[in-house]
Amino acid sequence: MHHSQPPTSHPGGGPIRQTNRHEDLDFPFCPDSGKYEKLAKIGQGTFGEVFKARDRKTKQVVAMKKVLMENEKEGFPITALREIKILQQLKHENVVNLIEICRTKATPYNRYKSTFYLIFEFCEHDLAGLLSNANVMFSLGEIKKVMQQLLNGLYYIHSNKILHRDMKAANILITKMGILKLADFGLARALSHISKYTNRVVTLWYRPPELLLGERNYGPPIDIWGAGCIMAEMWTRSPIMQGKTEQHQLQLISQLCGSIKPEVWPGCDKLEMYNKLEVPDGQKRKVKERLKPYVKDQYALDLLDKLLCLDPSKRIDSDSALDSAFFWEDPPPQDVSRMLAQHSTSMFEYLAPPRRPQGAGRPQMPIQVRPNQNMDQHFERVF
Amino acid sequence: MFASGTQKNHWMFTGPEEIDLLRQEANERFVNEFGKNMDEDHRKAHFLLPEEEKLLMRHFEFILREFCKKFQPSMPKYVLRFYIHNSLMDFHPRDLMLTCVYLACKVEEFNVSIGQFVGNLKGDREKFANIILGFELLLMDKLHYHLTVHNPFRPLEGFLIDLKTRYFKNKAEDVERLRRNAEDFVDRSLATETCLLFSPSQIALAGIIHSAGEEGISLDNYVTGVLMQGTTNEEVKKMASQIKRIKYLVKNQPSLQRELIGPVQRKLEPCRNQANNPESEIYKRRLEEMFEEEEEERSRKRQKLMEEERAAERALIGIP
Ligand SMILES: Nc1ncnc2c1ncn2[C@@H]1O[C@H](COP(=O)(O)OP(=O)(O)O)[C@@H](O)[C@H]1O
Numbered sequence: 197m198h199h200s201q202p203p204t205s206h207p208g209g210g211p212i213r214q215t216n217r218h219e220d221l222d223f224p225f226c227p228d229s230g231k232y233e234k235l236a237k238i239g240q241g242t243f244g245e246v247f248k249a250r251d252r253k254t255k256q257v258v259a260m261k262k263v264l265m266e267n268e269k270e271g272f273p274i275t276a277l278r279e280i281k282i283l284q285q286l287k288h289e290n291v292v293n294l295i296e297i298c299r300t301k302a303t304p305y306n307r308y309k310s311t312f313y314l315i316f317e318f319c320e321h322d323l324a325g326l327l328s329n330a331n332v333m334f335s336l337g338e339i340k341k342v343m344q345q346l347l348n349g350l351y352y353i354h355s356n357k358i359l360h361r362d363m364k365a366a367n368i369l370i371t372k373m374g375i376l377k378l379a380d381f382g383l384a385r386a387l388s389h390i391s392k393y394t395n396r397v398v399t400l401w402y403r404p405p406e407l408l409l410g411e412r413n414y415g416p417p418i419d420i421w422g423a424g425c426i427m428a429e430m431w432t433r434s435p436i437m438q439g440k441t442e443q444h445q446l447q448l449i450s451q452l453c454g455s456i457k458p459e460v461w462p463g464c465d466k467l468e469m470y471n472k473l474e475v476p477d478g479q480k481r482k483v484k485e486r487l488k489p490y491v492k493d494q495y496a497l498d499l500l501d502k503l504l505c506l507d508p509s510k511r512i513d514s515d516s517a518l519d520s521a522f523f524w525e526d527p528p529p530q531d532v533s534r535m536l537a538q539h540s541t542s543m544f545e546y547l548a549p550p551r552r553p554q555g556a557g558r559p560q561m562p563i564q565v566r567p568n569q570n571m572d573q574h575f576e577r578v579f
Numbered sequence: 580m581f582a583s584g585t586q587k588n589h590w591m592f593t594g595p596e597e598i599d600l601l602r603q604e605a606n607e608r609f610v611n612e613f614g615k616n617m618d619e620d621h622r623k624a625h626f627l628l629p630e631e632e633k634l635l636m637r638h639f640e641f642i643l644r645e646f647c648k649k650f651q652p653s654m655p656k657y658v659l660r661f662y663i664h665n666s667l668m669d670f671h672p673r674d675l676m677l678t679c680v681y682l683a684c685k686v687e688e689f690n691v692s693i694g695q696f697v698g699n700l701k702g703d704r705e706k707f708a709n710i711i712l713g714f715e716l717l718l719m720d721k722l723h724y725h726l727t728v729h730n731p732f733r734p735l736e737g738f739l740i741d742l743k744t745r746y747f748k749n750k751a752e753d754v755e756r757l758r759r760n761a762e763d764f765v766d767r768s769l770a771t772e773t774c775l776l777f778s779p780s781q782i783a784l785a786g787i788i789h790s791a792g793e794e795g796i797s798l799d800n801y802v803t804g805v806l807m808q809g810t811t812n813e814e815v816k817k818m819a820s821q822i823k824r825i826k827y828l829v830k831n832q833p834s835l836q837r838e839l840i841g842p843v844q845r846k847l848e849p850c851r852n853q854a855n856n857p858e859s860e861i862y863k864r865r866l867e868e869m870f871e872e873e874e875e876e877r878s879r880k881r882q883k884l885m886e887e888e889r890a891a892e893r894a895l896i897g898i899p
């Protein structure tokens with residue numbers, strides 16, 4: 197049974213099998229995953245595990261993202277296919293670099309058993325891991341640098357007509373040199389494939405109002421909303437709107453950004469879910485007011501206000517955001533490598549304790565539309 | 580994105596000669612492997628010759644083009660790439676073609692399930708589904724996971740818009756008249772080696788020029804005066820000769836010679852690599868072995884668990 201033998205490597209890198217040897221002569225690419233030695237598990241995602249690993253020969257450290265083939269009735273999973281296809285087209289300092297694809301064994305007979313790995317350049321931290329560690333403190337200049345790189349990455353992918361669709365702190369990687377990389381393109385889509393997208397994308401806490409209201413014809417602003425949530429999180433240190441349900445999320449958004457109504461967002465009442473979900477009325481917009489206790493910088497508050505704009509057509513784009521005063525007024529953006537150098541261990545969401553300092557184990561208060569004075573109380577708890 | 584993508588780096592060749600050579604090498608590798616104990620005459624009689632592979636390839640390119648029309652003519656034609664480094668004797672183009680189109684549907688986000696896909700085919704659908712899913716991973720492997728294929732349709736659209744805005748101002752209908760023939764030209768080019776030799780925008784431009792020729796419109800001034808404005812004479816000449824070559828390749832596709840296909844297809848059956856033939860005994864046996872192996876592994880695990888449990892029980896009641 198030739199296919200059950202442990203794979204060996206030849207100088208070309210590919211596996212040699214006992215039969216069909218001729219098949220492989222041509223392919224120095226597509227190496228066997230045995231080429232890498234796993235060092236530690238660093239992530240557990242929806243679609244598979246992520247490992248820190250090392251190239252046995254070159255000693256290059258990489259991240260291996262597993263693609264599970266079990267129970268795949270449709271063949272190679274479309275999510276992994278998208279991630280591969282999109283990352284091959286994107287080459288930018290602020291986008292994670294896909295090095296290659298590896299698989300365990302390749303014969304037509306073993307499709308259920310084969311495991312694929314996406315091999316990425318290794319980044320030492322993810323932003324969720326960093327923010328959950330109280331010893332990691334970002335100065336204002338360092339926050340500027342993080343946000344500038346994040347928006348640069350978004351500008352690049354959006355100008356290549358790609359939507360990320362899963363912006364959140366755990367999908368933002370940072371190398372020890374302080375370089376930020378957008379990662380996890382498992383939900384990303386090319387804008388050119390516009391038909392009607394599914395609106396069930398983006399982790400709930402980072403999901404923009406248009407998606408919650410059922411918009412299917414969305415665009416780059418959905419990623420910008422996520423950037424706004426992440427920016428606020430740089431100060432609050434935990435996600436700013438941790439909804440339990442879509443309804444609840446919409447409520448939290450209204451409490452922060454004001455009531456969603458046609459006067460501030462023309463056409464929002466035409467969206468599918470506008471009448472199906474409860475859209476809280478009578479809320480004032482309080483983005484700056486609420487965030488002020490955490491974010492002292494006025495320019496930061498101005499930018500946050502524009503990123504967290506309810507109406508997607510009026511939400512700032514990455515280009516204009518990069519031009520905003522926040523990045524150009526003192527203190528200037530400052531490299532985070534010096535600060536990170538004080539920390540010798542990698543920080544990942546997977547390895548960190550849950551990021552809910554307050555009320556983690558407490559039962560949640562039932563959420564209702566309450567009179568205004570109670571909102572503050574609720575708001576406190578959410579932060 | 581073409582300029583920075585995998586297509587330019589891995590899937591562009593210098594000329595038909597290079598492609599022929601690579602295919603000839605694939606043929607040779609196969610013959611050397613499977614004809615170890617045969618003399619030269621026996622090999623020639625038994626295996627497909629490079630010319631015969633080429634003939635059959637053309638036949639399947641034609642079928643592929645027709646088949647893709649059912650979906651969308653612009654979808655990636657992975658088959659062309661696949662058979663540059665692989666012999667038709669190793670993988671039957673009939674099996675691979677289906678797999679290629681299924682993979683292309685996924686990459687292009689057509690949202691068809693495997694069930695719906697084989698539902699479009701005549702014959703044993705379950706068998707087709709198994710063939711497709713069986714070869715899909717192998718196909719991706721052989722394509723080096725380069726799944727994006729840039730096609731000339733988008734640059735063609737660009738040229739049409741450019742013509743309307745910069746050259747035939749106020750005569751948008753004239754430009755639209757060029758569309759049909761140009762699209763047809765591009766479509767024909769896609770099932771040939773042309774797309775392995777020239778960039779999508781070169782092919783699109785050749786399509787426009789060809790179409791204009793059919794309509795009796797000259798685009799010489801557009802190409803030299805507008806499009807290539809500011810470039811050297813040298814470059815213009817180079818471009819002109821490339822366009823000429825593309826037009827030649829697309830228009831002078833050798834006719835199919837249907838009467839020759841049958842005998843070659845029959846010759847293919849006995850010399851195929853049976854290990855890659857889903858109908859063969861050896862293929863079925865290996866598939867079974869794979870499942871058995873899995874079953875064995877499972878029963879080994881069960882056995883181990885049971886022993887552990889028994890040991891734990893014994894420990895509990897104090898038996899050493
Ligand atoms: N290139 C990388 N370097 C370091 N860690 C990574 C890398 N890619 C992913 N990770 C870690 O693995 C986690 C999960 O990976 P991700 O690509 O987001 O997969 P999923 O789709 O499962 O969320 C990330 O949150 C991050 O902590």
Ligand SMILES: [Mg+2]
Nearest residue numbers: 241366367380
């Ligand atoms: Mg993730």
